[in-house]
Amino acid sequence: MVVNENSASSRRAFLRKAFASFALGTTGAFALPVFPRTHTSGEAESMDSKREQDEKMPDRYKDKFRITKLVTFKVKPRWLFLKIYTDQGIVGLGEPVVEGRADTVAEAVREIEPHLVGKDPRRVIHHWQAIYRHTFYRGGPILTSALSGVEQALWDIKGKALGVPVYELLGGPTRHRVRVYAHARSIEDIKKAKSSGYTAFKTGVLNATQSGVVAPPGFIEKAVERFAMLREATGDDADIGIDFHGAISPQNAALLIKDLEPYKPFFIEEPVNCQNVDVMARLARKTHIPIATGERIFTKWGFREILEKGAASILQPDLCHAGGIFETRLIAGMAEAYYAAIAPHNPLGPISLACGIQLAASIPNFLCQEQVSLGEGYLKRPFEVVDGHIPIPEGPGLGIELDEEALAGKLGHDWNNPEVYLDSDGSVVDW
Ligand SMILES: [Mg+2]
Numbered sequence: 001m002v003v004n005e006n007s008a009s010s011r012r013a014f015l016r017k018a019f020a021s022f023a024l025g026t027t028g029a030f031a032l033p034v035f036p037r038t039h040t041s042g043e044a045e046s047m048d049s050k051r052e053q054d055e056k057m058p059d060r061y062k063d064k065f066r067i068t069k070l071v072t073f074k075v076k077p078r079w080l081f082l083k084i085y086t087d088q089g090i091v092g093l094g095e096p097v098v099e100g101r102a103d104t105v106a107e108a109v110r111e112i113e114p115h116l117v118g119k120d121p122r123r124v125i126h127h128w129q130a131i132y133r134h135t136f137y138r139g140g141p142i143l144t145s146a147l148s149g150v151e152q153a154l155w156d157i158k159g160k161a162l163g164v165p166v167y168e169l170l171g172g173p174t175r176h177r178v179r180v181y182a183h184a185r186s187i188e189d190i191k192k193a194k195s196s197g198y199t200a201f202k203t204g205v206l207n208a209t210q211s212g213v214v215a216p217p218g219f220i221e222k223a224v225e226r227f228a229m230l231r232e233a234t235g236d237d238a239d240i241g242i243d244f245h246g247a248i249s250p251q252n253a254a255l256l257i258k259d260l261e262p263y264k265p266f267f268i269e270e271p272v273n274c275q276n277v278d279v280m281a282r283l284a285r286k287t288h289i290p291i292a293t294g295e296r297i298f299t300k301w302g303f304r305e306i307l308e309k310g311a312a313s314i315l316q317p318d319l320c321h322a323g324g325i326f327e328t329r330l331i332a333g334m335a336e337a338y339y340a341a342i343a344p345h346n347p348l349g350p351i352s353l354a355c356g357i358q359l360a361a362s363i364p365n366f367l368c369q370e371q372v373s374l375g376e377g378y379l380k381r382p383f384e385v386v387d388g389h390i391p392i393p394e395g396p397g398l399g400i401e402l403d404e405e406a407l408a409g410k411l412g413h414d415w416n417n418p419e420v421y422l423d424s425d426g427s428v429v430d431w
Contacts, residue, residue: 065161067121070113070150072096072106075378075407078415079349080106084153086121092157093398095320095351096149098141100417108146116150122161124154125326132299132323144298144323151324152355152398159397166355166398170329170362177389178360180369184240190233199388200266200368201240203230205248205256209420209429213249220252224259231263239368241266241292246273247430250283257287266368267292267314267343273430280311290314295345299323303331307338314367318345319355332363341367350375353383354398361392377406 068085075081080097096105112131119127131147132138159166167173181200182193190201205211206226211219227242234240242265244253253271260268269292271283284291294316297303302322306312315335317328332342342365344356353371360366369390375382380401383390393399420431 061120061122065120065122067116067119069117070109072109074102074106074412075349076410076413078102078413080149081349081351081402082109082149082153084116084121084150084157086157088161090121090157090160092121092153092155092160093351093354093400093402094149094151094153094156095349095355096146096152097320097348098145099347100415101142102413102415104142105146105149108142109149112146112150121154121157124151124158127151127154128324128326139298139301141296141298141321145321148320148322148324148327151326152319152351155325155355155358156397163396165361165393165396166325166358167361167392170326170358173361173392174364175361175366175392177386177391178357178366178369179389180371180385181239181241183372184230187229187233190230190240194234194238197385197387199238201230201234201238202243202266202269202370203227203240204243204245208245208247209431210423211248211252212422212424213251215252215255220255220259223256224263227260227265228263231265239266241269243269244271245431246270246296248272250279253283254286257283257289261287261289265289269293269316270295274306274311277305277309277311280306281309284311284313292316292343294318295321297322299327300330300334303334307334307340310338313338313340314343315340316343316345316370318348318352319359320346320348320352325355325359328359329363332359332365336365341365343367344369346370347372349373350378350382350400351398354393354400357383357390357392358398375400377403377410379403 064087066087068087071083072080078099079095080102082094082096084092096109098105115131116127128147128151135143155166159169179200181202182198184190184193184201184203193201206223231240242260248256250272257268257271267290271291272279274280274293274296280293291312292314293306293312295318297306298321303315315331317331319325319328322328322331335342342363344359346352346356346369350373356369360369380403418431420429421427422429
């Protein structure tokens with residue numbers, strides 16, 4: 001535990017002052033310095049228990065290997081990267097961010113830093129447990145995203161220290177390449193992505209934000225027509241999913257899913273928001289098209305209810321939000337027991353993609369990985385898509401190296417979430 005010298009000395013000063021006041025009879029009996037004394041005693045116990053833990057560690061942990069600092073930096077278009085430095089010269093990379101709240105997550109990481117500095121980075125799971133549980137107030141997107149980025153960087157350090165990819169530490173490769181999908185809004189997008197090697201795509205619902213509670217028949221028809229057109233462009237041997245983005249009412253979602261069925265979407269993503277899992281489960285029971293969800297669900301505890309209620313058969317945890325690489329590995333294990341598949345959400349940067357690839361390379365129930373950047377202009381060796389797949393990397397840790405020179409021109413951003421309103425009456429809608 002790192003002791004903050006300033007707070008320790010002010011606590012000592014407080015103790016002296018409080019004791020003096022008590023002796024002089026200027027402080028009421030209730031003000032006897034019980035709180036500071038208890039606090040100091042707790043700290044001493046904690047230090048003792050830490051020393052005891054260190055002494056009981058296997059010999060390999062007696063070698064000096066310490067975290068020295070955590071540094072975050074915003075990267076365009078809307079990302080936040082993390083570097084965890086160590087006294088062994090190994091630097092771990094992570095991507096702790098909530099879209100539109102990069103500064104808030106950076107601050108959460110800053111608050112985690114004193115907990116980690118001086119500790120051995122190799123105890124990844126132990127640190128995850130401590131950071132997650134010692135906050136007392138658990139979970140939520142900001143804290144789990146900060147924790148996710150930290151956890152990713154610790155795995156990167158551990159892999160680099162041992163000279164192996166993270167997937168080796170997760171049990172070794174379950175596949176030799178990882179299928180990825182591209183976003184597409186038009187036939188041109190699909191043609192372009194196909195020529196770059198993609199065989200899987202995802203699109204959105206035409207004009208979804210303006211659909212209202214019960215959309216006019218024209219809305220459903222046009223949305224289905226647009227999907228049918230894109231489905232034809234992908235061809236029968238390719239896949240295309242459709243993302244409702246949690247922005248469609250349950251009433252409209254039911255109508256839309258029914259009319260989309262003949263076009264066999266790869267999956268229907270977030271047919272409704274995930275705050276009421278029963279509503280999503282009811283929609284899932286009405287269709288044979290796989291329902292996917294997960295980008296706004298955090299940790300194994302969040303996914304438990306989705307699986308138990310049969311609300312989705314494709315889980316899309318985001319490795320930068322859900323709790324990191326190993327937490328998603330645990331979610332994949334839970335999913336396996338329900339015959340559900342994993343298709344990690346990732347509208348973020350190349351560190352996030354690298355984490356998803358390490359996970360995909362080591363789980364049995366992987367479906368497809370989302371990406372919006374293969375790392376061109378960010379990585380020394382960007383990922384490459386061949387025949388719809390990225391070969392699993394061979395480098396240690398996350399298997400990537402930042403291109404610092406290229407990154408220098410991309411530092412900082414002020415990206416905000418869009419504000420969207422219903423055209424007809426100006427009320428707030430989801431986007
Ligand atoms: Mg989505």
